[in-house]
Amino acid sequence: MTRPATVENVRTPIAEILEQSLNEIYLLNAQTLHFEYASRGARRNLGYSMDSLQKMTLLEVEREFDEASFRALIDPLVKGEKEILVFEATHLRADGTHYPVEVHLELSPRPEQVQFLAMAFDLGARRRAEAKLRANEAGFRTMINTLPQLAWIAEADGFRSWYNQRWYDYTGTTPEEMMGWGWQKVHDPELLPEVTKRWNEATAAEQPLDMEIPLRGADGKLRVFLTRAEPLRNEEGQVVQWFGTNTDVHDQRLWEEAQRETEKRLQVVMEHMTEGLVISDFNRNLLHWNPAALRMHEFGGAEEVLGNLHSFARIYELSTTEGNVMPIDQWPLPRILRGEHLHDLELRIRRLDKEWLRIFSYSGTVLHYENSKGLAFLTIKDITERKQAEEALRDAKVNLEYKVNERTAQLLAKSKELENFCYSVSHDLRAPLRGIAGYSRLLLENYYERFDEEGRSFLTNVRSATTHMTDLIEDLLSYSKLERRKLSSTVIRLPAFVSKVLAQFEDSLQNVRLIVSVDDFHVRADPDGLAIALRNLIDNALKFSIHAPEPVIEIRAWTSDSNCILCVRDNGIGFDMRFYDKIFEIFQRLQRAEEYPGTGIGLAMVQKAMERMGGRVWAESQVGGGAVFYLQLPLSGPTPGPFEQLQEQDL
Numbered sequence: 001m002t003r004p005a006t007v008e009n010v011r012t013p014i015a016e017i018l019e020q021s022l023n024e025i026y027l028l029n030a031q032t033l034h035f036e037y038a039s040r041g042a043r044r045n046l047g048y049s050m051d052s053l054q055k056m057t058l059l060e061v062e063r064e065f066d067e068a069s070f071r072a073l074i075d076p077l078v079k080g081e082k083e084i085l086v087f088e089a090t091h092l093r094a095d096g097t098h099y100p101v102e103v104h105l106e107l108s109p110r111p112e113q114v115q116f117l118a119m120a121f122d123l124g125a126r127r128r129a130e131a132k133l134r135a136n137e138a139g140f141r142t143m144i145n146t147l148p149q150l151a152w153i154a155e156a157d158g159f160r161s162w163y164n165q166r167w168y169d170y171t172g173t174t175p176e177e178m179m180g181w182g183w184q185k186v187h188d189p190e191l192l193p194e195v196t197k198r199w200n201e202a203t204a205a206e207q208p209l210d211m212e213i214p215l216r217g218a219d220g221k222l223r224v225f226l227t228r229a230e231p232l233r234n235e236e237g238q239v240v241q242w243f244g245t246n247t248d249v250h251d252q253r254l255w256e257e258a259q260r261e262t263e264k265r266l267q268v269v270m271e272h273m274t275e276g277l278v279i280s281d282f283n284r285n286l287l288h289w290n291p292a293a294l295r296m297h298e299f300g301g302a303e304e305v306l307g308n309l310h311s312f313a314r315i316y317e318l319s320t321t322e323g324n325v326m327p328i329d330q331w332p333l334p335r336i337l338r339g340e341h342l343h344d345l346e347l348r349i350r351r352l353d354k355e356w357l358r359i360f361s362y363s364g365t366v367l368h369y370e371n372s373k374g375l376a377f378l379t380i381k382d383i384t385e386r387k388q389a390e391e392a393l394r395d396a397k398v399n400l401e402y403k404v405n406e407r408t409a410q411l412l413a414k415s416k417e418l419e420n421f422c423y424s425v426s427h428d429l430r431a432p433l434r435g436i437a438g439y440s441r442l443l444l445e446n447y448y449e450r451f452d453e454e455g456r457s458f459l460t461n462v463r464s465a466t467t468h469m470t471d472l473i474e475d476l477l478s479y480s481k482l483e484r485r486k487l488s489s490t491v492i493r494l495p496a497f498v499s500k501v502l503a504q505f506e507d508s509l510q511n512v513r514l515i516v517s518v519d520d521f522h523v524r525a526d527p528d529g530l531a532i533a534l535r536n537l538i539d540n541a542l543k544f545s546i547h548a549p550e551p552v553i554e555i556r557a558w559t560s561d562s563n564c565i566l567c568v569r570d571n572g573i574g575f576d577m578r579f580y581d582k583i584f585e586i587f588q589r590l591q592r593a594e595e596y597p598g599t600g601i602g603l604a605m606v607q608k609a610m611e612r613m614g615g616r617v618w619a620e621s622q623v624g625g626g627a628v629f630y631l632q633l634p635l636s637g638p639t640p641g642p643f644e645q646l647q648e649q650d651l
Helices: 013-020 040-046 050-054 067-078 123-129 165-171 182-186 192-205 250-257 259-272 291-296 309-313 332-337 384-446 453-484 494-503 527-544 577-582 602-612 642-649
Strands: 024-029 035-038 084-092 098-109 114-122 150-155 160-163 209-216 222-233 239-248 276-280 286-289 316-319 342-351 357-369 373-382 490-493 513-517 522-525 552-560 563-570 616-621 627-634
Touching: 024 040, 035 040, 035 050, 040 050, 067 084, 067 098, 098 123, 114 123, 150 165, 165 209, 192 209, 209 239, 222 250, 250 259, 276 291, 276 332, 286 309, 291 373, 309 316, 332 342, 332 357, 332 373, 357 384, 384 453, 490 494, 490 527, 494 513, 494 527, 494 552, 494 563, 522 527, 522 627, 527 552, 527 563, 527 602, 527 627, 577 616, 602 616, 602 627
Parallel strands: 513 552
Antiparallel strands: 024 035, 024 114, 084 098, 098 114, 150 160, 150 239, 209 222, 222 239, 276 286, 276 373, 316 342, 342 357, 357 373, 490 522, 552 563, 563 627, 616 627
16 A cells, blocks of 8 residues: 555654644545554554554444445545534544544545545543633644644645635635635735745745745735745655745744843833742753742742752652652753643642642743743742632532533533524524415415405415414524523512513403502512513413403412512413423413414423523412412512612613
């Protein structure tokens, strides 16, 4: 099997970048599904060498697929219906163990053959890390798109065929505009001839390009970029592609012009930082301690610590948060000097000459200047009190977090299911309903005389059914929005609130004997949610008592422990308590729609509204004896504050 260009170029800059990735990155032969390349992270996770993997196919690692099922899975990708395919699978390691992964698969057509580019993310590791990564961006982008530079790929003749997202973000262009030689549009016209000349010379000589070029951004302004292009060669030394990056050095050049002023300002900042800052050279000499760092370590002055790291180690001992003492080579500063970029590394630090123990969080990196020169910057935060508080709360949180996570997963699943269903209803049913309603109206308006009585009746029934279906869709969407809407907890004065809701039924209540007995109770609830619940209960009471000789609706409230019970009673047809479990379910109806119109969603919305605001709803009834519905809400203080009063006025 011939190795593709990507494998042959493992020493090219892009391949070196791929090798440094901790994620699993693969190139697969699109025809045979054999591995043609696997990154170091992939080889480590699977436990196979590169030679072993090249003799294997993807199906030997992802055993849940056979060739037929896998081909069916990737068919939309092969046909161009999708640019990227994301699916979950289980990888089989060389030692027989399994681990779950999320696979991102792209089709990568190349001149010599078609390949699949796959990135696999260890879901097990990701889930374990989620708690620490909540403040960071969720998920991972493709490796090249995460580069801080603008990046691009050109074919052997210089024709540019790909740009990363940062290029488009900066230039404000589209892939269609930039394809081929479109990159010339974002260059300074005065310098473009020289840039084009240098680029043509580099491609002709097959030598790297390195120059500073102004590029025009989406705002129309030019910024200076350090442009570097490296030829990617195959095993025979032939250039098959070019990989280029544009690094924004505009600010750096401006900074160099005002270096002295900037250094003064930087010194002021370092001296007033609340975080500790320690600066070291490559020989581990401690060159600078800012005042915060001195205070954290209880040093009186810089003269006590301006030495090397070994001198510091005679005073302090560092260990992991579990208490394992660390050798000096594993301390933050040596790790930074070896090229690591540290972010919030938590360690215990103990002073050897007295009772003194703290927990510090270390971050840092190496900053280079004047070519190979550089300094290591170490920032320190004292997190002792925070860690002590976390330890005290950890045991109490374990059980609560488990329940919250379990409940959250259930609610998310229900919400997603409802959202998908409602989306389908909204977009797939409304259009044909509008057509049915429109055409049936035209038939009645323009062809009324041509139909006999039966035909007119049929059309009238069609329009009635269309209206009912439209109402059903609207109620269903309202139910879906209720599930997703943001809650607010407000102190509500119940008598005023009930009066405002009843005012919306002024016309409907003219022939109804209305009894309201609500004392000046104050409850804490979501105003919109409570209004939805109360309106639906009043609407139900009106609808199902319409045939009573004298319709009567009662609204009463009383206290029970720390709660307020609000009830709505009617003297309508009632319902059989044997079917109690169904009345709050969506689309469940106990009476025929022809007799009592409705969509079967109202009581489901009542239950959902009460459930989301932490309240409760229940009912009692008997056939022919009316029904009573109860709402339980938490009581609040007797007098709402100014902000709460303002909210009440807006109900």
